[in-house]
Structure formats: C-alpha cells, structure tokens
Amino acid sequence: MPSVTHPITAARPIAAPPARRWLTLAVVSVSLLVVGLDTTVLNVALPTLVGELGASTRQLQWIVDSYALMSGSLVLFCGSLADRLGRKWVFMAGLALFTGASVAAAYAGSVTALVLARGVMGVGEALIMPATLAVIGNIFPCGAERTKAIGIWSAAVGVGTVIGPMVGGWLLSHYWWGSVFLINLPIGVAGLVAAALFVPDSRAPETGRPDPAGALLSVLAVASVLWAVIEGPDRGWTSAAVLVAFAAGVLLLAAFVGWQRRAASPMLPLRIFRHRALAAGDLLVLLGAFALIGTLFVVVQYFQFVLGYSAGQTGLRLGPAALALLVAGPLAGVLVPRLGMRAVSAAGLALLGASSAVLATTETADGYGRALVAMLLLGAGAGFVITATSDAIVGSLPETDLGVGSATNSAAIQLGAATGVAVMGSLLSDRYRSGLDAIPAPVPGSLLDSAKESLGTALALAERLPGEAGTTFAKAARHAFVDGMGPAMFAGAGVTVTGVVLALLLAPTRGADPTGTTHPKDPS
Template sequence: MDKAPQRPKVALTAVAVVVFVTFLDTTVVSVALGDIRSELSTDVTLLQWVVNSYTVVFAGLMLAGGSLGDRWGRKRVMIVGLVIFCAGSVVSALASSVAMLIAGRAIMGLGAAASEPGTLSVLRHVFPDGRTRAKAVGVWAAVSGLALAAGPVLGGVLVHAYGWRSIFWFNLVIAGVALVAALWSVPESADPRPEPVDWAGALLGAVAFGTVIYAATVGQDRGYTETSVLALFALGGVAAIGFVVVERRARAPMLEFRYLRLPGVRSALVVAFAVYFGIFSIFFFTALYLQVMQSYSGARTATVFAPMAATIVIGSLVAGYWVGRRGARTPMILGCVLGAAGILLTRQALSGTLHDPWLAAAMAVAGFGFGIAVVPLTSAVLSGVPPEHSGMAAAVTNTMRQVGSAFGVAVLGALVSGFLSADLKARMNELGLPTTLQPDAIQAVERGRIPEGADITPYLQYLSKVSEVIDAGKVAFHHGLDVALLVSAALILAAAAFTALDAPRRPAEIP
C-alpha cells in the first residue's frame, strides 16, 4: 500500500539527482577514453565497451527494473539500484585493467536499470494531481536533458583537473547523496495486489533489447552485413517474438500490451523513439564533425553546445506548466516540429563557412523543441497507465528512449560512414591512390590518426596529395552528416504527424 508523501519537494530533488547521475553516465566517459587507453594500454574495440557496457545493460534490464519496482516496492528497488550503482563506481574507479573497468561499468548499468525507472514512477505517487505531476515531470526532463548535454563538458573538466578516475569518484559522491535523500524523503509504493514475478518475460525482454542494441552498436565497426552482427539481430528478433508470446499468456506480464492500444500511450512512445533518435544526430555526429573535421577544441565545442543545453532545460520547464494546464497532445506535436526545425537549421548552419553564434542559435532551437517534447510524452504514458503499473510505464518509456538513441547512433553512423567511404574512394581514385592503400587512408581520415601498425612507406610518394585527401574527407563527412540530419528531422516530423492523427484531444480513460 502507498504511503502518503510528506516531503514532496525533497523527494523531487532526490529523484532529480538520481536522474542526473544515471543519464550523465551515458555521455560523461566519452571524453576520458584517451586517458584510459594510455593508462590501461588497451585497444579501440575494448575502449568502446567502456561506454557501451553501461548503455547495453542499462537499456536491456530497464523494463525488468520498472516492473520489479511495481511488485517489490519502488523505493526499495531504487535504493538497491543506487547501492549497486555506487559499488560499480568504486570498481570502475579502482580498475587496474580495462576488463575490470568494463565490468564496473556493467555493474553501474545494472544499478541504473534498477534505480532510474523508479524516478518517474515515484513522481506518479508523490504528485497524484495531474497539474503538479506535469510540472514535476518538467523538472525530471530538464535534469535528464541537462545531464546528457553536460556529460562531455563535466567529464572534460574532471579529467583535466584530476584524471579519468575522478569521474567515477564523482559518480559515487552524487549517487551517495541521492541514496541518503531518497531514504529520507521518498515514500514507498507498490502494486497493492502484487502478482508473481514474470521471470520468463524479464529474461526474454533483456535478451531482446540488449541483443538488438548490442548488434546496432558493434555493427558500426564490423559492418551490418557481417555474419555475427546479422546473427545478433536474428537472436534479438527471436527473443522479441518470444517476449510477445510470453507476455500475452503470462498471469502478471512484465509489459501489459493492452496499454499500447491506447492512442495517447502509443503516440507518446513513437515520439520518444523519434526524438531521441534525432537528439543524437546533434549530440554525437555534429560534435564529432566539429572536433574531428573542423578541429574544434573541447572548450569551443562546449561553448557551441551550451545554449542547446540551456534551452532543453527551459523547454522542459515551460512544457511542465503547459501540460499541467492543457494536456500532452499539443505540446508534444509542437515540440517535435520545433526540434525538427532546429535540426534543419543546424544542417543549414553547417553548410559553407561555419559561424559559431549562428550554429549555436540553430542548435538552441532544436534543444528547445526537444525539451518541450519530452515532458508531454512522459506525462502521457504515466497518465495513461494505472498507478499500480507506473513502474512498468516509466520503464517502457525510458527503454524506448534508449532504443531510439542506440538506433540513432547506429543508423546515422552507418549513413555518415557510408557517404564518407564512398565519397573518399571516388576522390582517391581521381587522385590515383591505389585501391590497396585506400582502406587505411579512409580509417586515418575517419579517426583522425594513422591506424596502429600501418606501414606508411607506400604513402610517401603521395604526400603532395595528402591535403586534398583531407579536404575530400571533410566534404565527404559533411555530406553524410547532411543526410543524417535530414533523416532525423524527417523522422521527428513523421512522429509529429502520427501524433496529430492518432493521439486523442482529451486523455483516454485508463482501461
């Protein structure tokens, strides 16, 4: 049975801190990879799993974490998750090898999967009134957006001042504060009629989401036609089919598919996927283009991105008030339209000569749209599902975000890489560079350095054409980025159109 909340503002603060530290870890480690590589003497493939082990475990187990919270108590599962997250932070900070660091990051992902879904479901109970809950969700969305955008900036400051291990000690301190605040202020709540845990659904769901996200991630390097990658996608597909079959027959399913028949919930999940797919076209690929191809420093990149971070926060807070008064449908549509417009303006700003103020302003429009869209989609799902299943609602919303992000990086990465390789090959053929030398040259342009172990002797006679290859690389990368931004904007606009046609003008009754 739910306990009445006595300290709602403190509970909201505790929830915000949990959201901040779990979302921060999605991006904060990326700026420390160079230092980690130097100290732990590892290769690029393993370095990727310092980042991906957290994301894959987080996304794969989030649905199970939310549903377990409904059954065992949302506060209890959140607290256990925070303890696990803290333990993973300690393992990562003390890691003496890259394998130990990857294990620590996976433990952190497990803790995040247990604790993060509870942040939204707790708000459903701490703020039972729709208006106040919408404002609280606005704070939640503002903090999550700020954490994603602030990750590289904060990570860069910590690594520069104290070394890469300081990131994980920082995580420990912030998660510890959240743990104490949650113990003191967050009320316990659970399904008043808890059913047996759907372990088969939990396992199949974790395999389905985790395998597909893993395949989408490794496919960027191995190629999406590689046998092992296709096998992973096939395994994920089979697990997904098994998950649907099991959930439809389970006495107490991990995911109630009947809720997906509600237009408000269905359209919100579509928007969640599309918006986070598009967010990473800017967060990841635009930042990569500026740093690798335009030689922007970390500080200059952070300056360009700072207005976007600010407008995500402003948009989220504005939307919280708007949704509380007018409902979710209109702000969700408008947020998508503004987000897509900002992406198209960013695309325009990246063509020709770069002007930082114009680029920052274009990205700020996108951020404002993203901030507006995230609050109503979250509120629509939470309001469309009964309170006793709020953990499930929170988990499925956040899972769609993670899947959208993973597929955004994977699909858009394949687009960018495909255009980069094709355009570079065409230009190198024009310059007379032998086809046997082209793969290493393309890798050098993509990664900004000569591949390890590559013999540069055959390239020496072509040194006079190096600048032309580099210029061709910039043009080719921009071509891929241009198409990626266009695809992202089109997908978000399609989600807006779907919502306009599908979402009800008034909230539907909870079945």
C-alpha cells in the same frame, strides 16, 4: 520540520505535504541528472582512452555500448521489480550499484575491466530510471502539479545527457580520465542519504507472483535487438550475425508477448498498451531519443575535429542546448495541461527536426554560429518531447503498473538512443569513407585505410605528413566528414518529421483521457 514516516502505499498516491513532495522530486532529479550525464560524458574521453588503455576502435564502441545494452535489456524487468519490491528500495539499490560501478570504472586498469564496469553501471540505471518516474507518479496527484514535476524530472534527464560532454571536457582538461566517472561518487553517496530520509516507498497494491520466464524472455529479446543495432554499422547490416540477432530478437519478442498473454501474473501486463497515451508516448520518445542522441554523437566530433575545439571547449559549445532544455522541460510542464500532449510533443519533434536540418545543410566554412542555432533547437525540442511523453505515460497508468509502465518509457529511450547512434553514425561513416576515396590522397593506400576509421585518426595522420601534403589531406578529411553529416542529419530530420505526423495522428488531444475519450479538465 518534524520527521514523517512513509509507509508503503497500497492503492492510492501518498498524501505527503507539498514541501516534502518537491523535496523528494529534488532528490530523484539530482540523481537522474548524474545518470543522464553518464550516458554521454564518456564521448569526449574516448580519444584519451586510446592512449591510456590502448583501446581499439571496436573496444571503444563497447566501452560506450555495454552501458546501453545492459540498461536497455534489463529496464522492463527492473520496472516490474520496483512495483513488487518497493520503488524506493529499488531506486536506492540502483543508485548504490551505479555509484560503486562508477568507482570501479574510474580505476579500471584495462579495457575489459572498463567494459564490465560500464555494464554494471547500465544495470544501475535500469534500476533507477523507472523507479524514479514511478515515485513521482505516486506522490504527485494527477493534473497540472504532476505535469510540472515531470517537466523538472525530464529536464534533469535531458540536461544530464547534454552537459555530459561539457563536464567530461572540463574534467579531462584538469584531471585524469577516471575523473569522468569518479564525479559520481559524492553525488551518489549524498543521493543515497537523501533518499533514505526523504523518498517515500510505494509498491503496486496487487503484485501477484514473480514472472521469471517473462523476465528472461524480455531481457533476451531486447538484448538481441540492441546487440544487432550496435553491431550493424561495424559488421554490416546484412551480415549473418546481425540478421540472426534481429531474427532472434523478433522470435523472442513474439514468445514474450505470447507468454504475457497466458501468464497469471505477467511481468508486463499487455493491457497497459491499450492506453493510447502510453502507446503513443513510448513511440514518440523513441523517435525523439533517436534524433537527440544521434545528433550529439555527430556534433561532438564536428566541434572537436572540424571546428578545432578542445574537449573543454566542446563542452562549453554544447552548453546552450543544456540551457534550452532546462527551460523547455518545465515550460512543457506548464503547456501540456493547456495544449495537450499532441501539440507539445509534435512541436518538440518539429524543433528536433529543424535542428537536424540546420546541421544537415552545414558547410565546412560555417562556424559556430550556425551550430549554435542547431543546439538551441535541439535542447528545446528534447525538453518538449521528453516532458510531454513522460507525463502522458505516467498519467495513463494505474498505481498497479507505475513501475513497469515507466520502464517502457526508459526502454524506448534506450532503444531510440542506440538506434540513433548506430544509424546516423553508419550513414556518416559511409559517406566519410567514400569522400576519402574520391580525393587524390597524398598518402599510401594502407594509411588511407587507417584514416577511414575516423576523422580523428585522419587528422593525426595528417600531422605526420610533410608540408602541404598534411594540410591538404586534413582539409579533404574535414570536408568528407561534413559531407557525411548531410545524410546522417537528414535521417534524423526524416525520423522527427515522421514523429510529428504520428503525434498528430495518434497522440491524445487536450481534454482527452489516456484512452482518447474526453473528460473534464482537472482543476488542480
């Protein structure tokens, strides 16, 4: 095929040949699969890090959360950079940063170094995510073809997230813990080469002057809220530090909104939220991410510590969720033009709610069969929600706002994921600790306090107890954990049921434009 140059687009989508459009989609989707994978790949490696790096429970939390904090707080700013500087180059910069930081994380010799490397990886994701969605919105025309493309894009994001524990478990069973990060190196390098060759560049036709004040306010506002959400379960939701962080986040957000209304060239034009599909899509994908990531956080522990699977076996048991998502994402891309965002997003949230309900009513004696049903529902629901909302968001945006508008989608996912882990994890932990208090423990009080940190700690302690004492305590700890899954999973079900109601009330119907007024169906 002869080489094709791709000048920066000024005002309308690139008229690239169909084959090249789908090749571009493949490049960004594979890169996104790795980014999604890294959101959860570390979960199964956390017990290993305790032994290898001597990480405490609090340090383990920040190894995971530094990634979400940096990504979530910077994504709006990075989306505006993509519109101003060029989406291809911001995507490539993010991929290069993500790949380099992955190598640093793989060879980190201390917890501090690993936390810093994970934070830089989060910055890379903040650059990658909105740029890729904006690229797709630019090269695919409106209509069914774009919806199918976004279905594939969302499947890559979701499948990467779900198979993270699977890949991590396999790597840990064959290599050292750093391999869960080093796997990003060959894919990242190949992605950079392919992006340079096949991804066209585009930017907003009218970018205006930079908005450093808006960027700073947005970063501080989102970072304050995310920090409070992350620290809430450990410090207590009513602790002074958490309440101050929440209050600071609200005040900074109010200042950001006020500034964006007055700024001549705002970083986040507030007019984009007048698009009904974008506003509803951001809200619904936030609720979907809450249920998806919160459920994965709980289920990985359930598989390993209650059902007794190894890290590799746990990954395999999550495989059906990945397969369901891989089917549901593109399928939703076919259904959205026919049924509309409202029906598909509501169906996806209902499936996520059903998955939560199955896990909420799980008993200690239940085996993998019940969890398998929950995994299939989880993957299918996530595929429907991510595709329907992402398509609605991109479809509602003019070329001028593709990058920063896509960033609102990424920010909603990050906030929903962090909140889901914090809230569902907190409810699980509270009931688990209460369950341990309620049993006649065959261990001293000081050791019981250690067992309350996690089920993994309790089981390790049980192995050191003599005879029947260890067996009895391990059984009681597992029962307390499964009992704690009830309120955690019911919280996920409640959030998704709320999402179904909001989807039916707020999301545009079939045949409606992004603001809710009807228009003829696109023939493409």
